[in-house]
Amino acid sequence: MSKAKKKTAEKPSKRQPAKTTEKPSKKTAGENISKKVPNGRTIKTKDRYLPIGKKGKSTKPKDKRIVAVIDSNSADELAVVRLTTQVQTNTKPLPSYIKGNKKKTQFKNFVEITDNEGNPIKIDGIRFIENGKEYDLSVAELKKIRDSALKHSPQAEENRKKISKLKSRGNKKR
Numbered sequence: 001m002s003k004a005k006k007k008t009a010e011k012p013s014k015r016q017p018a019k020t021t022e023k024p025s026k027k028t029a030g031e032n033i034s035k036k037v038p039n040g041r042t043i044k045t046k047d048r049y050l051p052i053g054k055k056g057k058s059t060k061p062k063d064k065r066i067v068a069v070i071d072s073n074s075a076d077e078l079a080v081v082r083l084t085t086q087v088q089t090n091t092k093p094l095p096s097y098i099k100g101n102k103k104k105t106q107f108k109n110f111v112e113i114t115d116n117e118g119n120p121i122k123i124d125g126i127r128f129i130e131n132g133k134e135y136d137l138s139v140a141e142l143k144k145i146r147d148s149a150l151k152h153s154p155q156a157e158e159n160r161k162k163i164s165k166l167k168s169r170g171n172k173k174r
Contacts, residue, residue: 032170034072037123037130040137041069043080044129049115050082068137070111070146071163073170077120078128079163081145082108090155092148097141107145109153113166120169 033039047061067080084091084106091106098105115121115128123130137145149159 032073032167034074034076034078036076037069037072037078038136039069039071040139040142041133042083042131042135042137043067043069043078043123044131045127049127050112051114051116066131066135067112068107068142068145070142070149071166073166075120075170076122077113077166077169078122079111079113079166080121081111081149084108090153094141094144097137107148109149109155109159111149111159111162113162120166 043066045065045067046063047065050065050067066083068083069078070081071079083094083097085103087093087106088108090109092109094105094107113121121128150156150163153159
């Protein structure tokens with residue numbers, strides 16, 4: 001048989017249209033993280049927009065505060081840690097990161113997932129303003145903060161509960 005006869009003798013195969021959705025990679029499948037705000041991004045805010053401690057009002061609220069995003073959920077709600085240049089209790093040095101003021105940076109071991117009004121922390125351009133990529137934390141710096149805040153601090157258990165609560169809120173809003 002010639003090639004022409006073979007083609008006419010066979011039934012034409014019905015091809016299914018190509019799927020438009022991609023299969024997520026195993027690494028990112030099921031992750032509950034923000035697509036807009038990467039972990040390690042820094043945000044500008046004021047102390048008055050962050051939760052006040054258990055003892056009441058903050059004694060000296062700062063007008064400018066840099067916070068670092070250590071985790072997020074798919075609803076773009078953020079878990080942040082405050083950065084400071086002052087050596088205080090419950091702070092640890094982050095020697096490789098120097099903020100815009102060229103001073104050595106410390107980070108506080110408290111994870112915050114809500115603002116002063118109890119609402120989730122989200123970048124809104126008014127109260128929480130995203131910094132440029134050049135101010136992002138490196139992977140090593142982010143790992144050090146996460147490890148310290150979630151495993152090696154007196155409030156580690158409370159911080160892990162906050163992260164878990166943040167993640168569960170993101171799953172509900174999918």
